[in-house]
Amino acid sequence: MSGKADRFKDEGSQLQVTAAGATAGLISRFVIAPLDVVKIRLQLQTHSLSDPLTHRGLNGGPIYKGTLPTLRHILRHEGVTALWKGNVPAELLYVCYFGVQFTTYRQATLLLRSVSGDSQRIPKSAESFIAGAVAGGTGTALTYPLDLLRTRFAAQGHDRVYPSLRAAVGQIWRDEGVKGYFQGLGPALGQIIPFMGVFFTAYEILRPQLSQLDLPFSSGGAVAGTIASVMAKTITFPLDLVRKRIQVQGPTRNRYVHKNIPEYNRGTLSTMRLIVSREGFRGLYRGLTVSLFKAAPASAVTMWTYERALRLYIALGERQSF
Template sequence: MASSSRNSIIAGAGCGLVASIATCPLDVIKTKLQAQRAIHRQDGYLGIAATVKSILKHDGIRGMYRGLGPTILGYLPTWAIYFAVYDGIKNHFGAKSIEDAPAQRIYPAPQTKGYQPVAREHPWTLHILSAMTAGATSTLCTNPLWVIKTRFMTQSRSEVRYKHTLDAAITIFRTEGGRAFFRGLLPSLLGILHVAVQFPLYERLKLMARQRVGSQDLPSSHILLCSSIAKMTASVATYPHEVVRTRLQTMRISREVFENGGTSRPSTGIIRTTKDIIHNEGWRGLYRGLSVNLTRTVPNSAITMLTYELLMKYLNKRTDTY
């Protein structure tokens, strides 16, 4: 394995670990809000404050970290796979025609070493291709862990609680079958549009910041600002897919229902689920938990990208010394 790919995997896993622990409480609140099917201002609906009070009252501070195990197990491979594929595609296609590339045609690389030339008329298509391919790869590999995480965070107190991640996986498989682990996969793949917005914008903002400060090595404050703006923009633009995904992932359908078929089987389609949300809760139902999500994802992304950049800088320096 090339040292750059190895460094990307290590840095990606490290930033995922730090970010998942730091923002888990906000993830729990957001997921519970997304999973609610009660209509605003009606009995059964809990706002942000009521959700927090309910968690603390019944589960204590530990309840704010429910699902942390599968979250960590999900984030570690997700970011490791994501950054390895993202950097790999950019390095492969970006370096393919270096000799033929005009000197002025460059794109900002994620590594702290600066820029790499690339022979392309529209260099930002490379960022979009890298982001979408990396997002699809990591999503396909880790979707079962995100289903388990969502189930952990949204279990009602009347249900038999999962003991741990393995117990949750066995229980879900025994009662609902293997297909339950890929419920919500389609809206997750549609969420690739999120990274297609976030990462090219992040790279563009970094380029502008480098031009402004006149240095290739950006201070931490600039990295935090660039990642925060990029994440906020992408989150607002693509948020509805998260609500639809959560609704599908929390849907309990026994394996007997699928095996026997029948007209009583609930719909698990993305279009039907979206229509049901709009019909029963209005358009604002597609943005349930958005404020909490922004409060969670913006610092999460800032922590993730800053940790990644610092780890890559450190690992590249160590690689260069050998």
């Protein structure tokens, strides 16, 4: 038993791992918040991308075309603070999610290693995939209401649907019940489990190789995180779009910046088929470009911050033990 403890002594305690994960989530969320708002606006858009940017859609909703034009449009019509809409629930989401994710990933990895013992029956790639999928699914399920609130606030235009976070929680409870907080959880879990599995598998494979290279600022972990995130995001993006479309369903559906969001009420696969029939296969990938732009800095900042925060907390812990 002491051998196993020595084996993981440099990986920090559970509290240190949780604190490092929460710190990484807090910082990365603030950095990528504007790109997240742009991504959500594009994902909720059902208008044809061939329409001019200045054209107003059904019921006066704007048409966004491309990442930079969307940024300029939001800045011009809603101001710079609009790029951080939904940032309060999003910060809570990222802190809680990454804290749960990194803690669960570590515990799942330790459990798998204890089961396999010294025989190493579980390959490293399979271990990373299983632990990553468990971590992603657990973090998503436990923090999902915050994710839904983040999406709804980011989808608001000038006419505010919810005046405050507290009002949003109360209104959803009153008008939609407990189910209202978990709309879209199915595609969210369908996306995050393979996403995190692919992400951690690619990250664990790439990090040792890249760490041997002479990269600036010791950024092997950041580069590995960026590549892994881009791969995972591209594979699972349609489910992320479906999740966003379902999250804004309910009595407030026609009050967001896009006034003509269709009604989706028959599950994930039916929603995907409806999107393809109305918008084409390309409709499932609205916002992919900005999502990849967001994924790269988000994962790089997250993994770079996590590793350094964990080392800092471990060093502080050792200093206090003396």
